[in-house]
Amino acid sequence: MHARSRSRGRGRGRVGGFVKGVAAAAVLAAVVVGAALVGVPWLADRSGLDSTALPWGPPCSVQTADGTVGLTVEEAQLATTAVALEARGEQPPDTGSVDAAALERLREGPPGDAGPSLTCTAEAADGLAAQEMTESGLTPRAERLREAMAEVFGEQSLGGFQPGGVDSGHGADSAHYDGRAVDVFYRPVDEDNRRAGWLLAHWLVAHAEELDIAVVIFDDRIWSVRFSIAGWRDYDSPDPGNEILRHLDHVHVDVQSGT
Numbered sequence: 029m030h031a032r033s034r035s036r037g038r039g040r041g042r043v044g045g046f047v048k049g050v051a052a053a054a055v056l057a058a059v060v061v062g063a064a065l066v067g068v069p070w071l072a073d074r075s076g077l078d079s080t081a082l083p084w085g086p087p088c089s090v091q092t093a094d095g096t097v098g099l100t101v102e103e104a105q106l107a108t109t110a111v112a113l114e115a116r117g118e119q120p121p122d123t124g125s126v127d128a129a130a131l132e133r134l135r136e137g138p139p140g141d142a143g144p145s146l147t148c149t150a151e152a153a154d155g156l157a158a159q160e161m162t163e164s165g166l167t168p169r170a171e172r173l174r175e176a177m178a179e180v181f182g183e184q185s186l187g188g189f190q191p192g193g194v195d196s197g198h199g200a201d202s203a204h205y206d207g208r209a210v211d212v213f214y215r216p217v218d219e220d221n222r223r224a225g226w227l228l229a230h231w232l233v234a235h236a237e238e239l240d241i242a243v244v245i246f247d248d249r250i251w252s253v254r255f256s257i258a259g260w261r262d263y264d265s266p267d268p269g270n271e272i273l274r275h276l277d278h279v280h281v282d283v284q285s286g287t
Contacts, residue, residue, distance in 0.1 A: 079091055079259075080144055080145075080146075080147040080259030080260045081147075081257065081258050081259040082147060082148075082149050082256075082257055082259060083257055085098055086098030086099060086100065087099075087100060087101050087104075087148055087149050088100065088101055088103070088104035088146065088147065088148040088149075088234065089146070089147060089148075090104075090107075090127075090129075090130035090133050090134060090145050090146045091133065091138075091145050091146075092127075092129040092130060092132075092133045092145075093129070093133070093139075094129060097127045097129055097130040099126070099127075099130065099146075101148060101234065101237070103125065103126050104146060104148055104233075104234035105234045105235055105238075106121060106123060106125070106126060107123060107126045107130060107131055107134055107146075107234075108134060108146065108227070108230050108231040108234045108235075109121065109180055109231065110123045110126075110131070111131065111134045111135050111227060111230075112180050112181055112227050112228070112231055113180065114135070115135075115224070115227055116181070116182055130146075133145045134146060134227070134230060136223075137223050137226060142219065142222040142223040142225070142226045142247070143226065143247075144226065144229070144230075144247075144249055144251075144259075144260035145226070145230065146230040146233060146234065147233060147251065147256070147259040147260055148233050148234055148236065148256065149256045149257050150233075150236040150237045150241075150253045150256045151237065151253065152242070152253050152254065152284055153237070153240050153284060156169075156240065156284055156285075156286035156287065157286045157287070158285060158286040158287055159286060160207075161193055161206070161207030162207075163191055164189070164191060165189040165190045165191050165192060165193050165194070165207055166189050166207045166208075166210070167206070167207045167208055167283070169208070169239075169240050169283040169284070169286075170189070170207060170208050170209065170210060170282070170283050172239065173210065173239050173240075173241065173281065173283055174186070174210055176235070176239055177210075177212070177228070177231075177232075180231065181228060181231075184212050184213075185212065185213040185214075185215070186210055186211065186212060186213070187210075187211045187213060187278070188204045188209050188210055188211035188280070189204065189207060189209070189210060193205065193207055199266070203242070203243070203282035203283075203285070204282075206285065208242075208282045208283050208284075208285060209280060209281065209282035209283075210280075210281055210282075211278045211279070211280050212225075212228060212278055212279045212281070213277060213278040214277060214278060214279070215277050215278075216277070217271055217276045217277050221277075222247060222276075225246050225247060225278075225279050226246065226247070228246075228279050229244055229246045229247075229251075229279050232244045232279070232281050233251050236253055236256070237253075239283065240283050240284045241253065241281060241282070241283055241284070242254075242282050242283055242284045242285070243280070243281070243282050244279065244280070244281050245263055245275045245279070245280040245281075246275050246278075246279040246280070247274075247275065247276055248262065248263050248265070248274055248275070248276070249261065249262065249263055250262075250263040253284070263275065
């Protein structure tokens with residue numbers, strides 16, 4: 029009887045210790061995650077990632093003067109659409125649910141520099157079928173993207189496609205040759221046009237999953253759905269002296285190819 033009692037006592041001790049250990053691990057994990065969320069910019073900088081990187085935290089974020097503001101994808105879409113419509117003098121949707129500092133940063137950009145302020149994580153769509161280009165020189169997905177941009181941004185200066193397609197003027201294996209890419213021009217290269225270009229670039233990132241976007245390039249920076257967790261990355265032009273190849277005068281956007 030005594031032996032069995034002692035055995036049960038040891039069992040209860042092991043179970044109790046296990047429960048306490050699980051609880052302690054949960055507390056420690058919460059502390060670590062909390063510290064990571066607070067220190068994302070510092071950790072990103074230490075790891076060589078841009079400050080817009082999102083290895084932790086919400087699906088979208090805006091870098092403001094007071095720190096990082098997390099957004100849902102829906103909030104990011106609402107904010108970027110509202111700011112774009114405001115810039116056109118159109119009536120924006122109600123943005124009462126969006127942090128005011130995030131909206132202000134999207135409108136104005138970082139002080140003295142347009143720059144990337146918003147990023148989102150996104151996943152490539154599963155099961156997309158490959159598409160042939162239409163008479164416009166764009167695939168149906170790229171045409172849907174063009175129409176969506178026009179609805180929010182109005183008339184745009186576009187290039188990178190033409191009826192019958194293009195077969196030169198872009199890098200090897202360019203999405204332009206498949207009719208999957210559109211260039212939106214902001215010329216001349218100056219601060220006002222840079223800010224206008226970033227309004228579009230941010231809008232595209234916020235709508236990337238909805239519009240099956242693969243890559244956005246502008247102003248020496250690149251965002252891609254494949255590496256969206258890394259935020260906006262430096263874009264290395266094959267010719268650093270060429271404004272066009274550096275995408276200083278246009279926003280490049282291409283859609284996913286499908287299989």
